[in-house]
Amino acid sequence: MSVDSSESRHLPQELIDAIVDSVADPRQDGGIHEETLRACSLAGRAFVRPCQQRLFSSLKLYTAHNSFCARGTEASVIQTSLQLAQVLRDSPHLAPYVRQVSVAYPKSISVLYEPEYLQALADVFQHLSGLETLALQPRPINGHEIRTSSPIPQDLVAPVLLSPSCENLRRLELTRIRLTNIAEIEDILGVANQLKELVLRDIRIYEDDERVSSRETTRYRRPPPLEYLELRVVPSYFYQEALEAFVDRSRITNLRSICIDEYDDLILRSNASTLEEICMIRQHGQDVHLVGTGLLDALSGPVLRSLHLKLTRDLTNLPTNIQHIRNLTNTRAAFGANKSIFINLQDESLLSQLLSDIDDLFGGAHIHPGPKRVVMQLAFRGRIQEVRGWMPSLDARGVLEVMELTDARFAAETRQYRCTECYEFEA
Structure with missing residues (x-):
């Protein structure tokens, strides 16, 4: 039942915002429910602006059947971009609401050179004064292209990366991009004077002597x-090569937060004085190598605040790795002191294999004072009490938390970005 317009004007704005936020919560399974938001905007005039803000805060210039999939036809990419450009021309007040834009651009030269598509991009990005996040990736049209990378087309640079909207970007995400050399990354960073966050996913680097770098320009x-x-x-x-290639190394040696899926001692040691958060997302089938001193020093020092770790059943040498770390902590009583540890468990089979070792690692008698929180985040249901039973030391310390996450929340906590359906289907 809709709310009468006159009645909605008497509702506190805080209540209206809370209602709209609950509808727009992207952590809910299925993400933001656009149809529900549109219906919510009809509840009364006071609901229109907050609903529009949520609807237009994050936009994709392509169509997809789920939150992580970018696969589809090139024609739909062009059509979506043309439609958004028209919407912003007709309703320019919507442009400042846009905070995040994802572009899955066509790879085909014949399509990419379509002047109407490039003009639509230019029209869109010219007016996004509040843009904070830009995500770029080539549009895969088949299974083969999902696993391949390609360079950013030169004709895309001017309407998008060099647009006024990108000057104040805070976050840039590049997926399945092929680079000529690592120095190109520093060139790309140069277009955004306020950039704080850089995300590189499935990046490939192929040296090409014939391609001239545009670094100086x-x-x-x-x-x-x-x-x-x-x-x-x-x-x-x-x-390592970025440290050698960047003219300004300080850009990547003062990091406060990192997310990696391959352990790198160098990145931890190079940012030891500033690093407050480490997220390690171990991929299925990966060999978990013995860690170096970088992680141990971070977990024993005063700067790091939190460690996020995702574990799956098919990681090679995982028990050996945990035991190796445990042995090294015998001389590090401050290991994990006052840290928040978040462990994401993908599979139920890990319970009996790892939980006792993790309990001893972070809650053993050799650790003092130990972590202030150890949060077990489960991707499955009905095992909370069993998890507590496997971790008596942490439970007795009163720092153990066990929670079951929805699929959408688990995906968010583990920084999922690949479409599982596409990768499993094409495997």
Whole structure:
């Protein structure tokens, strides 16, 4: 039943915002329910603006059947971009509401060179004065392209990356992008003077002597250091070569938060004085190598505040790795002191295999004072009491928390970005 317009005007704005926020919560399974938000906007005039703000805060310039899928036809990409450009022309008051834009651009030269598509992008990005996050990836049209990378087309640079909207970007996400060299990353960073967060996923680097770098024409200011760096399925040498290639190394040596899926001692040691959060997302089938001193030092020092760790059943050498860390903590009484530890469990089979070891690692008698929180986040149901039973030391200390997460919440906590359906279907 709808609320009478005159009645809605008497509702406190805080209550209206709370109602709209509950409808727009992206952590709910299925993400933001756009149809529900549209219906909510009809409840009364006071609901229109907050509903529009939520509807337009995050936009995708492509259609997809789930939150993580970018696969589909090139024609739908063009049509979606044209429609958004028209909406913003007709209703310019909506443009300042846009905070995040995801672009899955067509790879085909014949399509990418379509002037109407490029003009639509230029029209859209020209007016997004409040844009904070930009996500770029090539549009995969089949299973093969899901696993391949391609360079950012030159014709996309001017209407998007060099647009006024990108000057104040806070976060840039690049997925399945092919680079000529690592120095190109620093060139891209130069377009956003306020950039704080960089996300690189499935990046490939292929040296090409014939391709000339545009470094001298793009670097015209000294941006501040990054605070967050996410490296997912990137070459293992990436960070070391970035340190060597970047003119301004300070951009990537003052990080406050990192998310990695391959352990890298160098990145931890290079940011030891500033690093407050570490997120390690171990991929299915990965070999978990013995960690170096970087993680142990961080967990024993005063700067780090939280560690997020995702574990799955098919990680090689995981029990050995945990035992290795446990042995090293015998001389580190401050290991985990006052830290918040978040462990995401994907599979039920890990309960009997790992929980006792994790309990001893963070809650053993050799640790003092120990973590202030150890949060077990489960992707399955009905095992909370069993988890507590496997972790008596942490439970006795009063720091153990066990929670069951919805699929959407677990995906968010573990920084999921791949479409599981596409990857499993094409495997």
